[in-house]
Amino acid sequence: MKCVDVKKYLSEYIDGKLEGELNEQVKKHLLSCGACSEDLDAILTIKEHLGRMEEIEVPQDFISSIHKRIEEDSGLKKIFNTLFKPARIKIPLELAAGLTAVIVIIILLNLQPLFKSTGQLAYEKKETEILGQKKREERPFITETKSYDDKSEEFEEQKAEVKEPLQMIEEDQLEIAQSIESMKRSQPSAEPVPETQSRPEVSQDMEKKPVELALFVKAVPVDDVMGEMDDMDMATEGVIAKRAKKADRLQPSGKEAQMAGGDIKPNIMDLYLKTKELILESGGSVISSELSAETGLPLSVSAEIPRENYQSFLDKLKNIADISEPLPSVSFTERKFVEMHLRFYTEN
Amino acid sequence: MNKKESNTKSEHCADTDLIAAFLKGDMISFDRLVLKYQKRIINLCYRLLGDYDEANDTAQETFVKVYRSLKNFRFQASFSTWIYRIAVNTCKNKLGSFNYRFHKKMVRLNGGHQSEGGAFITQLNGGSTPPLNELIKKEREATIQRAIDTLSKHQKTVLILRDIEGHSYEEIARITGYTLGTVRSRLARAREELKKKIKRDM
Numbered sequence: 001m002k003c004v005d006v007k008k009y010l011s012e013y014i015d016g017k018l019e020g021e022l023n024e025q026v027k028k029h030l031l032s033c034g035a036c037s038e039d040l041d042a043i044l045t046i047k048e049h050l051g052r053m054e055e056i057e058v059p060q061d062f063i064s065s066i067h068k069r070i071e072e073d074s075g076l077k078k079i080f081n082t083l084f085k086p087a088r089i090k091i092p093l094e095l096a097a098g099l100t101a102v103i104v105i106i107i108l109l110n111l112q113p114l115f116k117s118t119g120q121l122a123y124e125k126k127e128t129e130i131l132g133q134k135k136r137e138e139r140p141f142i143t144e145t146k147s148y149d150d151k152s153e154e155f156e157e158q159k160a161e162v163k164e165p166l167q168m169i170e171e172d173q174l175e176i177a178q179s180i181e182s183m184k185r186s187q188p189s190a191e192p193v194p195e196t197q198s199r200p201e202v203s204q205d206m207e208k209k210p211v212e213l214a215l216f217v218k219a220v221p222v223d224d225v226m227g228e229m230d231d232m233d234m235a236t237e238g239v240i241a242k243r244a245k246k247a248d249r250l251q252p253s254g255k256e257a258q259m260a261g262g263d264i265k266p267n268i269m270d271l272y273l274k275t276k277e278l279i280l281e282s283g284g285s286v287i288s289s290e291l292s293a294e295t296g297l298p299l300s301v302s303a304e305i306p307r308e309n310y311q312s313f314l315d316k317l318k319n320i321a322d323i324s325e326p327l328p329s330v331s332f333t334e335r336k337f338v339e340m341h342l343r344f345y346t347e348n
Numbered sequence: 349m350n351k352k353e354s355n356t357k358s359e360h361c362a363d364t365d366l367i368a369a370f371l372k373g374d375m376i377s378f379d380r381l382v383l384k385y386q387k388r389i390i391n392l393c394y395r396l397l398g399d400y401d402e403a404n405d406t407a408q409e410t411f412v413k414v415y416r417s418l419k420n421f422r423f424q425a426s427f428s429t430w431i432y433r434i435a436v437n438t439c440k441n442k443l444g445s446f447n448y449r450f451h452k453k454m455v456r457l458n459g460g461h462q463s464e465g466g467a468f469i470t471q472l473n474g475g476s477t478p479p480l481n482e483l484i485k486k487e488r489e490a491t492i493q494r495a496i497d498t499l500s501k502h503q504k505t506v507l508i509l510r511d512i513e514g515h516s517y518e519e520i521a522r523i524t525g526y527t528l529g530t531v532r533s534r535l536a537r538a539r540e541e542l543k544k545k546i547k548r549d550m
Contacts, residue, residue: 011536015510017517042543046492050511053489056394058386059404063379066411073412 001025006036014043268344272298274320275342279303282313287339298344304337363427367418378418381427382411388513389435395508396439398497406442410435432515432523436505443501495545502526503538510535 006029012018013026030037059065272289279286284305292299305313317323363384369377389410394403413434421430478486496504505524509515515523520531 007540008536011539012532015517017532039543042547043539046539046542046546047511049488049492050507051514053395053492053512054485055387055391056400056403058390062386062390062404062408063382066382066408066415069408069412070415073416 001029003029003033003036006030006033007039010036010040010043014040014047268297271321271344272301275301275317276303278313278316278320279305282306282309282316284309284313284337300341300343302339302341304339307336307338310338359428360426364423367421367423367427370418378415381414385428385431386411389431392432392435392508392513393439395493395496395512396436396501396504397442398493402442406438407435410438413438429519429522432509432513433525436509436523440501440505491546492542495542498545499538499541503534503541506531506534507538507542511539 006026009018009022009026013023018026030040276286279301282305284303287302287304289301290299291297314323363381366377366381370381386407390403390407393406393410394400397403397406410431414431417434421427496507499507506520506526509520509523510517517528517531517535520526521528524531526534
């Protein structure tokens with residue numbers, strides 16, 4: 001047996017823990033190896049000294065100190081139990097888990113509408129509603145096929161309808177203003193959205209539009225149609241003003257009526273492309289385009305125009321399309337970009 | 349081993365009787381248990397922690413834990429093993445804490461073994477100058493304790509339980525939760541380390 005192996009077993013050898021053959025081998029090695037014998041002696045000495053180490057005395061107040069600690073512990077526990085009294089009723093774990101899960105679900109369900117009513121989700125939700133409504137209505141394209149007479153009758157109905165929901169719209173204003181406020185926070189560059197009309201002009205869905213356009217109009221219109229203009233609440237009021245004015249103007253010319261039908265589609269597309277071109281020329285960019293699911297024709301386009309180019313952009317836009325009055329103007333001076341939403345309509 | 353009380357069947361019976369009486373509300377039985385094990389426990393704590401005040405505090409803490417946990421005591425197990433386990437674990441927790449390690453460094457700077465609790469050293473001769481052999485013995489013990497302090501907590505636990513407290517390998521395994529093989533190897537390493545350090549210092 002080698003010294004390195006013997007060293008490993010010395011400790012157990014001293015304690016008599018080696019058995020049989022191994023014990024004999026170590027014993028034999030120690031008889032002939034001086035170094036390992038020395039190691040053995042050294043370990044034996046340490047073991048002896050450790051066994052004879054002086055014991056320390058127990059302090060006189062040891063037991064009383066323990067009693068004191070126990071009392072202090074109990075006192076604290078009593079206070080704790082008084083303050084946080086546990087329920088005496090024993091509830092099975094499964095029932096408790098089930099109840100907790102139900103409560104969490106209820107809380108989440110109640111909070112969900114709250115989350116959705118603010119921020120971007122509100123914007124998207126309303127946009128979905130609008131698109132849904134648009135699809136149901138299909139006004140711009142359905143009206144293409146109607147005759148002039150039908151249209152005037154429809155116009156009269158719409159005019160009456162405008163007055164009716166005015167009150168509802170006022171109630172909507174508050175809700176929409178709040179949505180706008182939250183969207184403003186999340187979309188700091190959102191700005192006025194004027195309407196654009198292509199030639200020929202088309203009647204609008206007045207009872208629906210105040211809500212959808214209100215989302216996009218942010219700036220203050222030039223003329224104070226509705227009284228005091230605030231940076232927040234103007235949008236809807238400006239739209240209403242537009243509505244009213246548009247109602248007066250919804251008298252398509254014979255020429256425009258002729259242009260209804262087959263000529264509408266190329267004109268809309270043509271206008272859309274020209275508008276996009278103009279946006280880019282003005283140093284702006286197209287944020288999004290809305291296309292009809294059925295026909296694939298453009299419904300609207302959202303863009304942002306550098307503030308300094310906004311007026312010239314409007315001027316150029318007038319050359320290619322009729323823009324409803326009053327013309328929206330930018331009242332804010334701190335924003336670098338004007339966000340616009342341009343909706344394409346045809347009227348026949 | 350003159351220090352270790354043999355864990356005979358009679359001792360075990362005596363312990364369980366005291367525990368049973370305590371659980372029925374007899375506080376004196378608890379005090380009897382304390383009196384029986386206090387010296388062993390405080391010395392174990394002293395050798396593990398290397399400080400008198402810490403040893404006193406930890407030993408008291410051990411008995412308070414015993415008091416609180418006796419209602420959960422399984423009568424099949426040995427009370428001796430059980431209380432040693434509590435003491436060892438309480439000491440190991442302290443050994444692992446930052447505050448303790450910092451405190452130990454401060455004590456070393458002061459020259460070691462100094463405490464407000466009244467060093468046991470001065471009690472031996474009533475205040476007069478102790479004889480040379482006593483001083484030599486004290487110096488040797490201080491050297492050994494310093495060497496023990498440098499061991500890892502696992503190594504020193506096994507060493508103290510075996511060579512100071514006199515427990516068997518199997519009992520050490522039960523107290524610490526180590527396997528027998530681990531007990532053997534850690535003890536061998538601890539003795540080897542101690543031999544090297546003491547040889548250097550003496």
